[in-house]
Amino acid sequence: xxxxxxxxxxxxxxxxxxxxxxxxxxxxxxxxxxxxxxxxxxxxxxxxxxxxxxxxxxxxxxxxxxxxxxxxxxxxxxxxxxxxxxxxxxxxxxxxxxxxxxxxxxxxxxxxxxxxxxxxxxxxxxxxxxxxxxxxxxxxxxxxxxxxxxxxxxxxxxxxxxxxxxxxxxxxxxxxxxxxxxxxxxxxxxxxxxxxxxxxxxxxxxxxxxxxxxxxxxxxxxxxxxxxxxxxxxxxxxxxxxxxxxxxxxxxxxxxxxxxxxxxxxxxxxxxxxxxxxxxxxxxxxxxxxxxx
Ligand code: PEP
Ligand code: MN
Numbered sequence: 001x002x003x004x005x006x007x008x009x010x011x012x013x014x015x016x017x018x019x020x021x022x023x024x025x026x027x028x029x030x031x032x033x034x035x036x037x038x039x040x041x042x043x044x045x046x047x048x049x050x051x052x053x054x055x056x057x058x059x060x061x062x063x064x065x066x067x068x069x070x071x072x073x074x075x076x077x078x079x080x081x082x083x084x085x086x087x088x089x090x091x092x093x094x095x096x097x098x099x100x101x102x103x104x105x106x107x108x109x110x111x112x113x114x115x116x117x118x119x120x121x122x123x124x125x126x127x128x129x130x131x132x133x134x135x136x137x138x139x140x141x142x143x144x145x146x147x148x149x150x151x152x153x154x155x156x157x158x159x160x161x162x163x164x165x166x167x168x169x170x171x172x173x174x175x176x177x178x179x180x181x182x183x184x185x186x187x188x189x190x191x192x193x194x195x196x197x198x199x200x201x202x203x204x205x206x207x208x209x210x211x212x213x214x215x216x217x218x219x220x221x222x223x224x225x226x227x228x229x230x231x232x233x234x235x236x237x238x239x240x241x242x243x244x245x246x247x248x249x250x251x252x253x254x255x256x257x258x259x260x261x262x263x264x265x266x267x268x269x270x271x272x273x274x275x276x277x278x279x280x281x282x283x284x285x286x287x288x289x290x291x292x293x
Pocket of ligand 2: 215241252
């Protein structure tokens with residue numbers, strides 16, 4: 001790791017990458033996140049209906065996704081927008097897991113809901129708007145489930161690592177960091193995808209890094225390009241919004257891929273994933289040689 005980063009991040013010892021701790025691999029059944037496999041997480045922004053969720057779970061699973069996403073508790077900008085199905089949505093996610101074997105990730109927005117969400121989810125998502133909610137971080141950390149921590153939309157990379165340090169310091173080492181775009185002056189896209197954040201995180205932390213090309217751009221036509229960039233920057237996986245009929249989605253339809261779009265994106269990404277895998281193994285061999293000298 002570059003020395004100046006080591007100095008800047010000295011207050012975050014538990015998340016820093018070192019020779020003795022080059023990476024954290026999060027194990028979920030036969031799935032390893034942060035290992036050699038690029039992990040695809042896919043599903044709708046919100047859980048809406050049984051048919052919507054199960055049909056999406058079937059299709060993304062067949063296309064190679066390993067984790068199903070879907071919000072049951074939704075952070076919405078307007079109080080008049082759909083706020084999520086709550087407990088009913090969690091039950092549908094559990095049904096989809098039973099049917100497909102996919103692991104489940106879903107957002108928890110309040111410390112009051114942590115135990116309920118943890119009953120159903122395999123991974124707890126902490127959303128962008130809650131990255132610095134330390135009460136929620138503490139409660140989620142203590143639930144004993146891996147955590148997908150999304151970067152706050154106005155958070156620096158150091159802020160993200162600080163939030164991860166909080167979770168690890170509460171006794172939960174299984175944290176994945178998610179780059180989902182940040183707010184900048186440019187409103188052409190919903191957010192600005194910070195590819196450099198992925199590259200630097202891969203250098204400075206041992207925690208797995210996941211890219212979210214959907215929220216980063218807010219436009220389905222741009223999602224495949226951003227996914228390629230995420231893979232090339234070294235991400236360990238991606239989280240993508242997929243919906244059976246994106247134009248009718250109850251939230252984030254503009255950025256959701258349809259089934260065909262998702263399938264072709266996954267197929268097109270394969271050579272990029274392979275290339276990144278071989279670069280990574282070259283790099284880790286070089287590090288081993290350096291460590292022996
Ligand atoms: C989501 O994943 O649907 C979501 C609300 O994400 P974010 O917290 O990144 O906005
Ligand atoms: Mn969404």
